[in-house]
Amino acid sequence: QRAERLSAKWVAPTYAFYQPTPTIGHKDGRRYHDFHCMGKSGSCKHAVRRYLDGTNSGSTSNMRKHAKVCWGDAAVEAADAEGSADAARKSLAPASKQGTITAAFERTGKGKVTYKHTQHTKAEMRATIVKWVARSQRPFSIVEDEDFHELMKTGRPGLWIPSASTVARDVRTVFKNARKRVSNLLKAHDGALNFTTDAWTSPNH
Template sequence: EEMRKKWSSPMYVFFKPDASILEVNGRRAHIFHCANTGCKRTVQRYLDTSDATSTGNLCKHIIECWSQEALDAAKACQTLKAARPCFEQYRRSGDIHVAFGSRQNSSQLDIHKYRYLRYVCSAVIVRWVTHNMRPFNIVEDDRFHELMKTGQLEYKLPSAMTVGHDVCCVFLGTREHIRKMLKEFDGDLNFATDAWTSPN
């Protein structure tokens, strides 16, 4: 607790306040836990050295995990208290839309803004069958037609073949959009598939 009071460097803002004290190969060391979202890395600093208060190892991790820009911003603040805003500004949110610089639902179709239009109907059906994993031929079900045409007999519904074609077009467009996003992303990307929880 007494040592923590001396940690006034702005570098500490990127680590959890409760550092651990452990013995590593017979030597006592402070173990600092990174406070960034999703990071489980720790940084150790031995207490029996002449530079026991050095933040050099902390800075190395900040550059790797938070960015050089975050480190420079914290250094400019000079004190731990003044560096608090840097933590929120540079912390990973865990939101993929933020990571790629896009807003969630920025291009989502708002059906309440449109009267009935065939392309709006097609877009909504494509979203429905893909998000809910429905078969394309569900649009040819008699009860579905009865439900959709209640009070509006002029309502024209696409065939299963048309829905399949529309889904294919959306897939190709989405694939190209994602390809462009990945190509323009400045940084490393890691991909993993959870085969246990993903639908078959």
């Protein structure tokens, strides 16, 4: 019963990275909760232990610290933007260690183009804008353009749009993950490699 009362207070977005029900145990006469991380597609074995008799019994600082290591800063920031554990879980469900932004980015652009009947989550919005500004060579500041906001928010005045600084940070995050992925592919290749350069790129401005 006490666990149920405590769980009602576990609403911070950080809890979204952990299994909803912690393991309950005792050590040296002290009761604790072990919160198990759900990162790395469920293969992460790390648990954050929190004793119930201390002043930090409700602290999420250690949970947040591990989430950044396992899921990435972008995923933690995306969860914070959702505002609650329940909302964050819906966005983070398909995410992996690469982070929510990268996971959402990888889900787009595959197969036939389809359009959702529901509004993007904040994580999906960030991923879609990353793809757009990168492919179309748009400036990050375009998301703060007044006419862009009018186009996006008409009929949906409450639509959330990330700031230019958030877009810039997300682009760097996706680039770092893509660079690491390409690096691993090249290292794993045991044959010859041929390189060429694109010496002429002329965007249509």
